Amino acid sequence: MCYQSYLSEMNKDQHLPLDLSRRLRTLEVMEQITQISLASDDMENVLRGMLDLVLEIFNADRAWFLYPCDPDAASWGIPVERTRLEWPGLFAQGMDMPMDHEAAKMFSEGLKTSGAIQYGPDTDHPLPPPVAAHFLLKSQVTIALRPKIGSPWMFGLHHCASAVKHDEHDLQLFTAIGHRVSDILSVFISNSQLSESETKFRTLYDSTSDAVMLLDDKCFIDCNKAALAIFGCATFADFFSKHPSDFSPPEQPCGMDSVTLADQQIATAMEKGSHFFEWVHKCADTGESFPAEVLLSAIELDGKKVIQATVRDITERKKAESELITAKEVAEEASQAKSTFLGRMSHELRTPLNAILGFIQIMEMSPDEETLAAHRDNLKTMARSSWSLLRIIEDLINLSQIEAGKVTLHMEKIDLHTCMNECFELLTPLAKERGIELGCDDDACHGITVRADPFRLNQVLTNLLANAIKYNRDNGSVTVSGQHLHDRLRILISDTGTGIPESEFPSLFQSFSRVVERPFTIEGAGIGLSIAKQLTELMGGTIGVESMVDQGSTFWIELPLAEDQKTSNTPVNVPVPLNDHSVTTGKQTTLLCIEDNTDHIKLIETIVSGMGDISLLIALSPSIGLDLARTHKPDLILLDICLPDINGYDVLERLQADECTRSIPVMAVSASAHPVEIEKGLQAGFRYYLTKPLNIVEFKNTVEELLRDVVK
Numbered sequence: 001m002c003y004q005s006y007l008s009e010m011n012k013d014q015h016l017p018l019d020l021s022r023r024l025r026t027l028e029v030m031e032q033i034t035q036i037s038l039a040s041d042d043m044e045n046v047l048r049g050m051l052d053l054v055l056e057i058f059n060a061d062r063a064w065f066l067y068p069c070d071p072d073a074a075s076w077g078i079p080v081e082r083t084r085l086e087w088p089g090l091f092a093q094g095m096d097m098p099m100d101h102e103a104a105k106m107f108s109e110g111l112k113t114s115g116a117i118q119y120g121p122d123t124d125h126p127l128p129p130p131v132a133a134h135f136l137l138k139s140q141v142t143i144a145l146r147p148k149i150g151s152p153w154m155f156g157l158h159h160c161a162s163a164v165k166h167d168e169h170d171l172q173l174f175t176a177i178g179h180r181v182s183d184i185l186s187v188f189i190s191n192s193q194l195s196e197s198e199t200k201f202r203t204l205y206d207s208t209s210d211a212v213m214l215l216d217d218k219c220f221i222d223c224n225k226a227a228l229a230i231f232g233c234a235t236f237a238d239f240f241s242k243h244p245s246d247f248s249p250p251e252q253p254c255g256m257d258s259v260t261l262a263d264q265q266i267a268t269a270m271e272k273g274s275h276f277f278e279w280v281h282k283c284a285d286t287g288e289s290f291p292a293e294v295l296l297s298a299i300e301l302d303g304k305k306v307i308q309a310t311v312r313d314i315t316e317r318k319k320a321e322s323e324l325i326t327a328k329e330v331a332e333e334a335s336q337a338k339s340t341f342l343g344r345m346s347h348e349l350r351t352p353l354n355a356i357l358g359f360i361q362i363m364e365m366s367p368d369e370e371t372l373a374a375h376r377d378n379l380k381t382m383a384r385s386s387w388s389l390l391r392i393i394e395d396l397i398n399l400s401q402i403e404a405g406k407v408t409l410h411m412e413k414i415d416l417h418t419c420m421n422e423c424f425e426l427l428t429p430l431a432k433e434r435g436i437e438l439g440c441d442d443d444a445c446h447g448i449t450v451r452a453d454p455f456r457l458n459q460v461l462t463n464l465l466a467n468a469i470k471y472n473r474d475n476g477s478v479t480v481s482g483q484h485l486h487d488r489l490r491i492l493i494s495d496t497g498t499g500i501p502e503s504e505f506p507s508l509f510q511s512f513s514r515v516v517e518r519p520f521t522i523e524g525a526g527i528g529l530s531i532a533k534q535l536t537e538l539m540g541g542t543i544g545v546e547s548m549v550d551q552g553s554t555f556w557i558e559l560p561l562a563e564d565q566k567t568s569n570t571p572v573n574v575p576v577p578l579n580d581h582s583v584t585t586g587k588q589t590t591l592l593c594i595e596d597n598t599d600h601i602k603l604i605e606t607i608v609s610g611m612g613d614i615s616l617l618i619a620l621s622p623s624i625g626l627d628l629a630r631t632h633k634p635d636l637i638l639l640d641i642c643l644p645d646i647n648g649y650d651v652l653e654r655l656q657a658d659e660c661t662r663s664i665p666v667m668a669v670s671a672s673a674h675p676v677e678i679e680k681g682l683q684a685g686f687r688y689y690l691t692k693p694l695n696i697v698e699f700k701n702t703v704e705e706l707l708r709d710v711v712k
Helices: 003-013 018-039 043-058 101-111 129-135 168-193 197-206 225-230 258-272 315-364 369-403 416-433 454-470 502-507 528-538 598-609 622-632 648-657 675-684 696-711
Strands: 062-067 075-083 117-119 139-145 153-159 211-215 220-223 274-282 289-301 304-313 412-415 437-440 449-452 477-485 488-495 542-548 552-560 589-594 614-619 636-639 666-670 688-691
Touching: 018 043, 018 168, 018 315, 043 062, 043 075, 043 153, 043 168, 101 129, 101 139, 139 168, 153 168, 211 225, 225 304, 258 274, 258 289, 258 304, 289 315, 315 598, 315 696, 412 416, 412 454, 416 437, 416 454, 416 477, 449 454, 449 552, 454 477, 454 488, 454 528, 454 552, 502 542, 528 542, 528 552, 589 598, 589 622, 589 696, 598 614, 598 696, 614 622, 622 636, 622 648, 636 648, 636 696, 648 666, 648 675, 666 675, 666 696, 675 688, 688 696
Parallel strands: 437 477, 589 614, 589 636, 636 666, 666 688
Antiparallel strands: 062 075, 062 153, 117 139, 139 153, 211 220, 211 304, 274 289, 289 304, 412 449, 477 488, 488 552, 542 552
């Protein structure tokens, strides 16, 4: 990767310190100007290239060089000018322009400072009306150039379409460009005035800050003053007849010795005409090494082919690159630490919630109506608060995952009526608590398939349906409908709530945003809609809202239809949950639970005790669990992931490797609820992966299904 590409890539992914970014920008532009100056021996071509670069950098309409910048001269001219197509040049290149008052004043102002001067509205230098009218411009920036030979020049750019006020950093960059152009002008002007090749080379060498040397196939035969300074040599005699490896450490970073590698680089330049590479040099006086860029060019000198070497010390650039890398690593470490922290907090919070919610659900199912009636309201409050806390945890994890760009989508065709039934089944209890009717218009989802990630689509629809219930009125309704829009489907979820003021629409999908009139009446962290929006857009869809105060709201998402529509004869409906979770297999089944948390064990024991003729074995450690599995050969194993000594994945691997236990189905029951962790568990071989806190109905249905498969 070239330096410019590396800089662009780093700036795209990371928020860099502003001063570092500006310094890198200046270094990059200086490198481009140097390359332009080395690309041609023709001064006019080089100046054109520089003007084209300036037009691009400053988004200007016209750029030019003026000579002479002398208020006492009788006339002045424009040797080179470049413009955009829509703003053709107004100067007569090569022709003398008579000196007038405004030009003389501008030249005098430029010569009084070494920096750039900005002319235009809201600046210290208003643009003279005659100049603006004559050249059709709104603002301009100029700088006086002072080459070492001859009269001063002026370098400038015009903004013609509209006035542009550059900030101080742009002016600093323009000034730096002007100084570098002055050096380059010095070289070309001196070359044009000198006839002897040796004198030309000497002038070129001494006008640049880079080290420039000549060498034959064996050693250096000439150098400029900058080379003596860079390599720490007091006199030319200290440099003459030395090999490049004499100013290098014994080995280069690639591991090759400097002598052999230097000879190879010289041979490559001789063969190809030029060769550019990085090298580590060493100062003769201090012995300190420094990184450098080296350009070797094969040239003819007095009928002999020699190498011109240009060496640039890039210590500062490497330092900047290192700072960029360090900043990137720090940012990545912070992001990883955040993800790790949230993952651990999720696990730690889910574990106690599992016992709380589990026993609440069991108490709600208790046949003792008198005891249940006395605590029913309290139980509902506890359950609602616990589920709300769980949803907040999941929303925070999801938001963190999205912001870190770590959401992995598995796009596939999804039968919409099946997906909607799953959402209805989950939210029916919440709707029944407030007497809210869930329904779907005929054919809204019937026989429709969309292209989306099944897990994420379920997450988005569940969020929108849950909001429609939470923000609804008691005994209201929530209706799902659909609209075909060419190759897309719009799914609309309408409620009969109080509606949302239109002024609130812009902030609805922002993180931690809530309707201002009801900031504390509804549970949640206020990030559900933000997550829904980002997930929908990641799946190639859009999301929106329509609402009328006191009448209700309609949230909608649009998704691409699948190319091949799957058909289904089952209309969307509100499914009735199973009531009987007992396993009626006609024989006793054995369940082994490997778990180290005693609260969770107590919950499992309570749940299983109401599921029919099931024998439950408990193992508080993985080793005991493995022994019990080999000895009793249970029909199903419930396995936690985070276990002492041996984690759940290692236990599963040992069960699969043992001929006595490999056929026993294993279900993960864990507080590690990240989608990536769930996918990892299923890939490892778990038949199901249930997360804590457990949904008791889901747990019973899953255990019942697995046990029935076994006894068949």
